[in-house]
Amino acid sequence: MSHLFGVGLQIEIQRIQVQFRMILAKKGGVHSLATCFEQMDTNGNGLIEFEEFEKGLKQLGLFPTKVQLQTLFKYYDSDASGCISYNEFIAALRDPLAGPRLEVVQRAWRALDKFETGKVSLDHLFAQFTVSNEPMFIAGKASKEDLFHMYGFENKAKEGCVSKQCFFDLYTDISMGTEVTATFVKMVEHCWQICSE
Ligand SMILES: [Ca+2]
Numbered sequence: 001m002s003h004l005f006g007v008g009l010q011i012e013i014q015r016i017q018v019q020f021r022m023i024l025a026k027k028g029g030v031h032s033l034a035t036c037f038e039q040m041d042t043n044g045n046g047l048i049e050f051e052e053f054e055k056g057l058k059q060l061g062l063f064p065t066k067v068q069l070q071t072l073f074k075y076y077d078s079d080a081s082g083c084i085s086y087n088e089f090i091a092a093l094r095d096p097l098a099g100p101r102l103e104v105v106q107r108a109w110r111a112l113d114k115f116e117t118g119k120v121s122l123d124h125l126f127a128q129f130t131v132s133n134e135p136m137f138i139a140g141k142a143s144k145e146d147l148f149h150m151y152g153f154e155n156k157a158k159e160g161c162v163s164k165q166c167f168f169d170l171y172t173d174i175s176m177g178t179e180v181t182a183t184f185v186k187m188v189e190h191c192w193q194i195c196s197e
């Protein structure tokens with residue numbers, strides 16, 4: 001009996017998650033994740049407590065029941081510390097890369113990490129990084145350095161290298177903010193010069 005109840009609850013929670021993701025995607029993907037987190041964290045301590053989580057979801061038009069809310073909160077709070085950190089928040093809301101989106105990121109990584117070491121140096125990334133198709137670059141609003149910085153590779157690097165996991169996480173975030181799959185694929189192909197033709 002409790003098992004059946006559990007399955008029903010899981011489906012409800014999935015439904016809430018889908019709605020939550022759709023709201024965030026409409027607001028602009030990964031950038032809205034950061035904004036959303038800040039707005040939910042009303043006492044500004046860098047963590048989302050249970051009450052903040054409940055209020056925040058309500059403000060977005062989501063009204064889970066108390067049981068759903070508790071389950072959802074536990075799912076987000078993966079280390080069971082009693083509050084949701086920013087990393088936990090992002091991890092819970094990420095849409096995994098799939099289909100052509102996953103394929104193109106895999107292709108980009110293979111082109112960068114030719115010897116399959118699982119990491120690529122920042123210097124090599126920067127050398128391969130191509131911005132000639134970026135609207136901000138074309139408009140003269142951002143340099144190659146600016147754009148590289150916007151991608152956040154330096155922040156993710158350890159000892160001057162970006163790991164495969166970081167690279168995929170970064171593109172998972174970018175993918176969330178890019179509604180059309182063809183646009184995402186083209187962007188990655190141009191960026192790393194792996195156009196298929
Ligand atoms: Ca807080």
Ligand SMILES: [Ca+2]
Binds near residue numbers: 079081082083084
């Ligand atoms: Ca936590």
